[in-house]
Amino acid sequence: MDQAEEGASPEPDPGSNARRVSVTPVELRRVLGSLEAVSVLRWLAARRRRRRATRGTDGEPDVVERFTYSKPVDADELRAEISDQRLRALVDCGAAVVIDGWAVALLSLLYLRGVAVAYPSAQRVDGNEVYLGTEGLWLMQLAYQYGAPTGTAADLATGTGLVAVALSARYDRVVAVDLLPEAVRTARLTLDINxxxxxxxxxxxxxxxAGLRDGVFDTVVANPPWVPDAIEDGDEAPTMYAAGGPTGMELPARFIEEAGRLLAPGGTAIILVLDGTWDDGRRPLDEQCDLLRDRGFEIVDVVPAPPSVWGEAEAERLAEHAPNCTTGSVVALVFRRPS
Ligand SMILES: C[S@@+](CC[C@H](N)C(=O)[O-])C[C@H]1O[C@@H](n2cnc3c(N)ncnc32)[C@H](O)[C@@H]1O
Incomplete structure (x- = not known):
């Protein structure tokens, strides 16, 4: 579970005269509190979508796109494109800074499968980072493949809200929740600008x-933290987005149980988990499937992750840090409450 980004970098453009600037993390609370800034971000996202529709993916990013990727750009050149008022709205709420004639966005716009994600480009590294990885793209696809065609959907452990935006194109009501307040603010902003x-x-x-109503959701999706503690312990301090418990299934098991509780009759849940076999013979995923069957749910599918989510590097890391796990890979557990 590695953080992944597309199209954004806090580094200055190679070859440009830009210099490196130190910035403090953006306060999403202030950005969300500025209707003007949210409307500028929405405008920037729509502008990018329009340009993409007319030019495709060819060509160099222009000054506005480089700015939204958090590259330092000439502030006057940017003003000429987006107006002084729009830049000021972003600066006033701390979403961007202007220093010595250079403008830098502290909130990047990343564009993933047609969704503009408002991503805090500078975050404190304290284990509470807002996570964006490749699993979200896979989960979007699974939701379309297995989810109910209409109705009400929940995205548990939403992170940036990327999957929630995809769900909002299909469902009448979408609820996106997370334990990390900064993730929930990111998701709110991402939903608002799309x-x-x-x-x-x-x-x-x-x-x-906790707090969501029983039995009213047609589709529930989640990419909860599923990394076994041994892998987490191997690196830095445990991160809220990754730490799944000793076998990596302890926290996901709570998501599986809660997703079952939320499902309406005929509703489907899609939960990403690590399917590990441990050297004492335990297979936590099988235990969860048995529990679901005992509760009357149907296991629809167990879908192996594509290499973009679980590749050789991940398998090697698991083998190195969790030798008690004899085999393991990420899968999507799909289950259904009978009608
Ligand atoms: C791997 S990230 C997934 C984010 C997003 N769904 C995606 O796929 O990009 C896991 C998310 O779970 C959240 N999380 C961790 N513990 C949680 C809990 N007990 N309840 C709800 N969310 C939790 C983290 O804050 C993080 O956003």
Missing amino acids: ASDIASTATAVMDVA
């Missing part, structure tokens, strides 16, 4: 799904 007219969306801070 503005689907179809769905009504809500975001909230909560532990797993």
